[in-house]
Each structure stands twice: as structure tokens, then as C-alpha cells.
Amino acid sequence: MPERLIPTLLIAAVLALLFFLMWRGWRARRRRDATLAPYPVPEDALPASLRAQTLYVATTRHGEPLERLAIAGLGFRSRAELAVAADGVTIGIRGEAPVFVPRAAIRGIRPATWTIDRVVEGDGLLRLSWLLGVRADPSKASGEQTVDSYFRVTDPADRGRVIDAINDISPARAGAGTESEA
Structure with a gap:
């Protein structure tokens, strides 16, 4: 012993x-990441034109797919629902308060192959690029920061519909091409 x-x-x-x-x-x-503030769902949000079940993977700094952000409501991988409406996209992660991405904050949606702790077949993920608010903090600059949120659509038939619906409301309309890396 x-x-x-x-x-x-x-x-x-x-x-x-x-x-x-x-x-x-x-x-x-x-x-x-305490100064990064997600948008709450507005009380007068428009009804969703498309809802899709997804696996939420991560939110990272734009162009840095290996740098996970610890943002309230977006910190952990989980099942989620994307709801696309004319005024924006709602990310409903199980067990978290929904996060809203206003139409004006959307920078595009593109296929991706990998991000932190997830590698899939070619273009098996969707990368939603958007502007995230930054709370006023005397030690840091205020404003907005572009982030990338990664999703894996559960039903492959919904994948194209999600891309089209987000591109239809996106002011940037940046999702026309494909991208195999983040």
C-alpha cells in the first residue's frame, strides 16, 4: 500500500x-474580454424568416480562428438555433441568453473548414463575421470589434438557406465566395 x-x-x-x-x-x-458586449435581442425584433438548428462552435477575433473569446452568451460550444429576420440574426445557444446581431453589424457569412477545437470536411462550418460592441473602459478604446462566430448547420439542406438568408440582409454582401480556411 x-x-x-x-x-x-x-x-x-x-x-x-x-x-x-x-x-x-x-x-x-x-x-x-469583459469589455466585449453582445447585443441583446430587441423587444421589437421582427419575426424570423428562417430558423436553423446548428452546433455553435466558437466566437473568435476576426482573422484569428484560434483565439476564442469569452463573451457572455458565446463562451462555450453548444447546440444552438440561428434565427434570421430582416433586422438581424439571433443566436440562441442552449442555456444562455440569446445574442442578437443587428443587420448593420453583419459583415458577411462564408464557409470555413476549421476554428479552435474543430476541424471538419472542406467548408463544413459557416463563419458569420460581425461587429461586436465594446463597452466604455478607460483603459481600452471604445467602439466595435469585428469577430467571427462559427456554426455547423445540423441539417445540410438548411446550410444554403442560412447563407442566402444572411446574405440577403447583410449590408456588406461579402459571402459570395468560399473560403476553406478561417
Whole structure:
């Protein structure tokens, strides 16, 4: 028994240290991203013209697909529903308050192949690029930051409809091409 006690305690200590470091890293990320403010769903939001079930993968800084953002409502991978209306897109992630992307904030939607912790077949993800509000913070610049939210559409038949519906309301109309990398 004593010959197993020391290795067991050593393994337990290493695991505890790893969990502590992961927790500390996530807290630091949340502090770093505390000024990023998602848009709430407006009370007078228009009815959705399209709803699609998806797997929400992540939201990252635009052009940095390996840098996950810890934004309220968009921090964790989960099943989600995208609801597209004439005034914007609502991201309804299970267990979180819905996040609204106003029509004016949409910068485009494109196929993608990978992002943080997810690689799929060619163009198996959808990347919604949009402007995210930044709360006033004396230590940081206020304004907006472009981010990319990644989704995997559950029903392949909905994939083209989601792209078309978002492109129809997008002021940028930037989703005409395909992109295999983020």
C-alpha cells in the first residue's frame, strides 16, 4: 500500500495543478474580454424568416480562428438555433441568453473548414463575421470589434438557406465566395 500512495498523491497533485491552471486561464480570458458586449435581442425584433438548428462552435477575433473569446452568451460550444429576420440574426445557444446581431453589424457569412477545437470536411462550418460592441473602459478604446462566430448547420439542406438568408440582409454582401480556411 505505501508503495502506491506516493505515485497516487503525485498524480492527484499534477491533475489538481492542471485544473487550477485551466481555471485561472479561463478567468484571465474572461477579464480580458469583459469589455466585449453582445447585443441583446430587441423587444421589437421582427419575426424570423428562417430558423436553423446548428452546433455553435466558437466566437473568435476576426482573422484569428484560434483565439476564442469569452463573451457572455458565446463562451462555450453548444447546440444552438440561428434565427434570421430582416433586422438581424439571433443566436440562441442552449442555456444562455440569446445574442442578437443587428443587420448593420453583419459583415458577411462564408464557409470555413476549421476554428479552435474543430476541424471538419472542406467548408463544413459557416463563419458569420460581425461587429461586436465594446463597452466604455478607460483603459481600452471604445467602439466595435469585428469577430467571427462559427456554426455547423445540423441539417445540410438548411446550410444554403442560412447563407442566402444572411446574405440577403447583410449590408456588406461579402459571402459570395468560399473560403476553406478561417
